Amino acid sequence: LLCAAPFVHAQAWPAKPVTWIVPFAAGGPTDAMARDIADKVGRQIGQAIVIENAAGAGGTIGAGKAAKAAPDGYTFLVGHMGYMGAAPSLYKKLGYDPVKDFDAVFRFPDTPLVLLVPKSSPYKSADALIAAAKAAPNKINFGNAGVGSTSHLIAALFESRAGIQVTSVSYKGAAPAMNDLVGGQVDAMFDQSNTALPQVTGGRVNAIALTSLTPMSQQYPGVPALAEKTLPGFEAATWYGLYAPKGVPKDVVGKLHQAYLKALADKEWTHRMAAQGIHLLPDAQYAPESFARHTAAEVEKWRKVATDAKIQID
Ligand code: MLT
Numbered sequence: 085l086l087c088a089a090p091f092v093h094a095q096a097w098p099a100k101p102v103t104w105i106v107p108f109a110a111g112g113p114t115d116a117m118a119r120d121i122a123d124k125v126g127r128q129i130g131q132a133i134v135i136e137n138a139a140g141a142g143g144t145i146g147a148g149k150a151a152k153a154a155p156d157g158y159t160f161l162v163g164h165m166g167y168m169g170a171a172p173s174l175y176k177k178l179g180y181d182p183v184k185d186f187d188a189v190f191r192f193p194d195t196p197l198v199l200l201v202p203k204s205s206p207y208k209s210a211d212a213l214i215a216a217a218k219a220a221p222n223k224i225n226f227g228n229a230g231v232g233s234t235s236h237l238i239a240a241l242f243e244s245r246a247g248i249q250v251t252s253v254s255y256k257g258a259a260p261a262m263n264d265l266v267g268g269q270v271d272a273m274f275d276q277s278n279t280a281l282p283q284v285t286g287g288r289v290n291a292i293a294l295t296s297l298t299p300m301s302q303q304y305p306g307v308p309a310l311a312e313k314t315l316p317g318f319e320a321a322t323w324y325g326l327y328a329p330k331g332v333p334k335d336v337v338g339k340l341h342q343a344y345l346k347a348l349a350d351k352e353w354t355h356r357m358a359a360q361g362i363h364l365l366p367d368a369q370y371a372p373e374s375f376a377r378h379t380a381a382e383v384e385k386w387r388k389v390a391t392d393a394k395i396q397i398d
Contacts, residue, residue: 097157097336098131104326105153106162107146108229109139109257113276117192117324117362118162121344124353128343139256142230143167144175151180155331160189164324166232169382173390174232182383187332188376190341192324194363195276196296197238198304200289202268210293210314213272217248224250227261227270234322235261237395238274238295244393245315265289276322277303277361295320300361321363323382325375337372344370 106118115137122133138146143166150161161168168182180186199210207213217224228235235258243250253270255261258279264270266288274295275283281303284291294300294309296319301307310318328337345367348354354364368374389395 097333097339098129100158101132101134102126102129102158102160103134103136104160104162105136105138105146105150107138107140107143107149107167108233109255109259110135110137111259111279112229112257112262113195113234113279113322114143114162114164114324115257115259116278117195117276120357121192121326121347124347124350125340125343128346129339140230142171142174142232142236142254144171144178144180144232147171147182148179150327151185151329153329155187155329155333157328157332157336159329161186161327162192162324163327163379164234165322165382166234166237168325168327168379169323170237170386170390170395171232172383173387174395182327183376183380185330186327186379187330187337188372188379189326189328189332189337190344190372191365191370191375191378192326193357193365194321194323195278196294196300196321196361196363197234197274197276198280198284198291198295198300198307198361199242199272199293199310200265200275200280200283201272201292202265202270202289203287204268205271205290207272207292208290210308210310213292214246214248214314217246217250221249222251224248224272225253225270226250227253227255227265227273229257229261230254233258234276235274238320239272240395241320241389241393242274242310242315242318244395245318262289278357281360296363298363303359303361323378325379341370341372
């Protein structure tokens with residue numbers, strides 16, 4: 085009977101709604117991407133996928149919660165480059181290991197970022213912002229979603245490459261940070277394109293630079309990529325994906341991965357994501373094994389990057 089249990093389990097899965105933990109406040113880019121994909125995958129597996137926002141400490145609070153969840157196929161983590169890539173290099177006491185404590189399920193598309201300033205900002209370009217920061221170190225405030233969040237990491241790399249010092253203002257997600265950017269309480273922030281675009285087209289903030297050349301020129305006409313002139317070679321995008329606590333049944337991983345690939349066959353959906361500036365990837369890069377290798381490589385890469393860029397350590 086015992087040897088049949090896993091098989092019976094996988095056959096019955098999903099027997100109830102599934103939870104995906106998003107470790108930032110609702111309304112930010114991670115939350116928006118997660119809800120969009122959860123809706124499509126939920127339709128394929130015939131069960132609701134419920135998003136649980138568990139914010140704090142750049143996403144590491146929610147990631148730690150997911151690492152301790154039962155590997156029963158009903159709790160997952162929406163991970164990204166910050167708390168599943170850079171965090172081991174930034175936090176002395178992280179409480180989880182992105183590689184040892186998780187099974188990679190599938191990778192999401194990547195999202196490049198946009199350097200945003202308030203509508204009333206005097207900084208009309210990245211060069212102007214850099215010049216002002218050089219003239220007055222630590223005077224310019226950058227909003228972010230906590231130490232190790234993408235908005236923090238990319239701003240830290242920007243600081244390091246531009247040779248400037250800015251002041252970081254941390255929030256429980258990019259959404260609350262965006263509220264203060266719109267209100268002019270912070271001077272700038274990097275936000276992923278899927279949530280930056282409606283704020284820019286809605287005239288609530290200005291986009292002054294992009295972190296990637298393609299395919300964002302259509303979405304942000306006239307806005308240069310940093311790599312074009314200001315910071316040659318500066319290309320950045322947030323990678324994301326779904327993780328399960330280590331030991332989740334392999335059949336569950338397979339069912340979720342297949343459901344995701346079926347959902348991606350809907351060209352109306354993928355064109356809508358591309359229209360937000362999201363970078364779709366070749367299907368092979370979405371696969372569990374490929375995503376597991378990517379995660380391990382990113383943890384290693386950020387050890388060096390965090391040291392070189394002297395990114396803030398807690
Ligand atoms: C970040 O790392 O900045 C997150 O994407 C913020 C968020 O999704 O709220």
